[in-house]
Amino acid sequence: MSIEIDVLNANASWPVAEPLLDAVWPRHVVEQLSWGHVKWADADLRVLIDAPDDTGLACHAGVYFRTATWDGRKVEIGGIGGVATRADCRGRGYATLALNAAISTLRHHEAVRFALLFCEPNNEAFYQARGWHRFSGEVYAEQPQGRVRFDAMAPFIFDFTRAPRDGVIDLCGLPW
Numbered sequence: 112m113s114i115e116i117d118v119l120n121a122n123a124s125w126p127v128a129e130p131l132l133d134a135v136w137p138r139h140v141v142e143q144l145s146w147g148h149v150k151w152a153d154a155d156l157r158v159l160i161d162a163p164d165d166t167g168l169a170c171h172a173g174v175y176f177r178t179a180t181w182d183g184r185k186v187e188i189g190g191i192g193g194v195a196t197r198a199d200c201r202g203r204g205y206a207t208l209a210l211n212a213a214i215s216t217l218r219h220h221e222a223v224r225f226a227l228l229f230c231e232p233n234n235e236a237f238y239q240a241r242g243w244h245r246f247s248g249e250v251y252a253e254q255p256q257g258r259v260r261f262d263a264m265a266p267f268i269f270d271f272t273r274a275p276r277d278g279v280i281d282l283c284g285l286p287w
């Protein structure tokens with residue numbers, strides 16, 4: 112059985128992604144979470160994995176490109192967000208495949224120095240087991256009320272040519 116992995120324009124593929132993301136993060140559930148009122152950036156690309164049994168989308172990861180700053184210096188970074196596998200498709204390696212495809216996509220852009228994602232405490236071990244490192248510095252991001260310290264979730268880094276572990280990262284825009 113072959114697995115199809117697509118990397119598509121985020122806006123064009125939103126109708127495909129939306130039902131899965133709504134199922135994994137229903138609005139009424141998200142509203143109760145600590146990050147429920149965060150305004151998120153729109154993805155630039157989406158990694159989409161279809162279930163091999165033709166039951167539709169099984170896994171999603173959003174991909175982001177951003178000119179940010181690290182300790183005051185401009186740096187091109189890649190983002191990954193909205194990593195989600197349909198409940199009945201978990202444990203088959205789909206999220207791992209989607210993460211790898213997202214990282215490969217970001218690596219194709221030579222200017223990108225590292226990738227960054229945010230995750231909840233219960234998923235930290237998942238990302239650490241896949242080579243992601245905790246960033247222990249401060250992260251700033253834009254929100255409707257202005258620039259804020261973003262600590263709703265923990266930042267994790269995947270090293271390319273830079274390996275930031277502390278300092279100040281300013282996303283210079285909305286978080287993902």
Ligand SMILES: CC(C)(COP(=O)(O)OP(=O)(O)OC[C@H]1O[C@@H](n2cnc3c(N)ncnc32)[C@H](O)[C@@H]1OP(=O)(O)O)[C@@H](O)C(=O)NCCC(=O)NCCS
Pocket residue numbers: 135170193194195196197200201202203204205206207208229230231233234235236237
């Ligand atoms: C986290 C999530 C994306 C994993 O998707 P998945 O397709 O089942 O992941 P994979 O099949 O690639 O990997 C599963 C492996 O990770 C492990 N794993 C899954 N969730 C984990 C967690 N929270 N902490 C540690 N390990 C975890 C599984 O035990 C399994 O291990 P194994 O390969 O040794 O058997 C999925 O559970 C999900 O969609 N959760 C809800 C949304 C969410 O929290 N997304 C993350 C946003 S930061």
